[in-house]
Amino acid sequence: MTIKVLIADDERLVRSGFKVLLDLEDDITVVGEATDGAEAVERARATRPDVVLMDIRMPRVDGIQATAAIAGTRGLEEVRVLILTTYDTDEYVFDALQAGAGGFLLKDAGPAELLHAIRVIAAGEALLAPRITRRLIGHFAASRAGARVAEDRLAVLTDREREVLALVGEGLSNQEIGARLFMSPATARTHVSRAMTKLGARDRAQLVVIAYRTGLVRP
Structure with a gap:
């Protein structure tokens, strides 16, 4: 099965780099690119990707809003969102997970880690196992302790x-x-x-x- 990927990032160089890497893989194909969250939602509706690589900080509509919109759109229930973040700077990761993201990847991850993440997310698993990920989620969860259900x-x-x-x-x-x-x-x-x-x-x-x-x- 070929994994269809949509890349959403406002930096052209980042999008191009991801596309070059992903196009080398036999089981992954890039079906579109988006420069902001609003375009990401539009492209997701048009291409029905398996995975969206979603940057958090984008103009107009950010990655969290776009993730929530995709998760709440009929017909896109099977689309998985992989949030791209910078550790210790994006304080919205926990919000993104609540919005419907399937996990997140650090922007400085290597090519092998990115490819693994896409395949894990596409398979329906959550990319939450690495120690650094658990620590980050724990940090933001703790900051919201008073709001626990x-x-x-x-x-x-x-x-x-x-x-x-x-x-x-x-x-x-x-x-x-x-x-x-x-x-x-x-x-x-x-x-x-x-x-x-x-x-x-x-x-x-x-x-x-x-x-x-x-x-x-x-x-």
């Missing part, structure tokens, strides 16, 4: 689903969750899917947000 929201989950949600919140993959709880990766995936359905989460990234905001996982 009531833990009562978790009442719909079974004890096992709570355990799985906590591990998703820590950034573990299905395989790692299975190993930790002595179950198969397929069973772990089933518990994750059920938790998503019960909590109304769009994807794993939003499960991470819920895990922090309910206090199930603490920074």
Whole structure:
């Protein structure tokens, strides 16, 4: 399967660099480029990409607004947004995850890391496992501690689903969750899917947000 990618960044050099790299891959094709968030939404509607590489800081409409618009557009439910950010400067990463982003990548990541991130996001996983990512999410989650939703929201989950949600919140993959709880990766995936359905989460990234905001996982 070929992964269709839309690149949204207001810097032409950045877009060109990503495009050159991605065009070298047999399983990835660039279907469009956007210079701001509004154009990103328009291009997403027109091209139906699998993954949008979304910069946060763009003119007119920023990456967070664009991410929320894409997540809320009928017919684009399967589009995954990979936020591009600069560590310690973009204080909107947590907001982007709440808006519907599937994860984020540091702008200084190497080519191999970028390609891996695109494939992970396209497969429906959340790119939240690296230690630096967990620390960043934890930092922004902690700054919003007073706004956490009531833990009562978790009442719909079974004890096992709570355990799985906590591990998703820590950034573990299905395989790692299975190993930790002595179950198969397929069973772990089933518990994750059920938790998503019960909590109304769009994807794993939003499960991470819920895990922090309910206090199930603490920074």
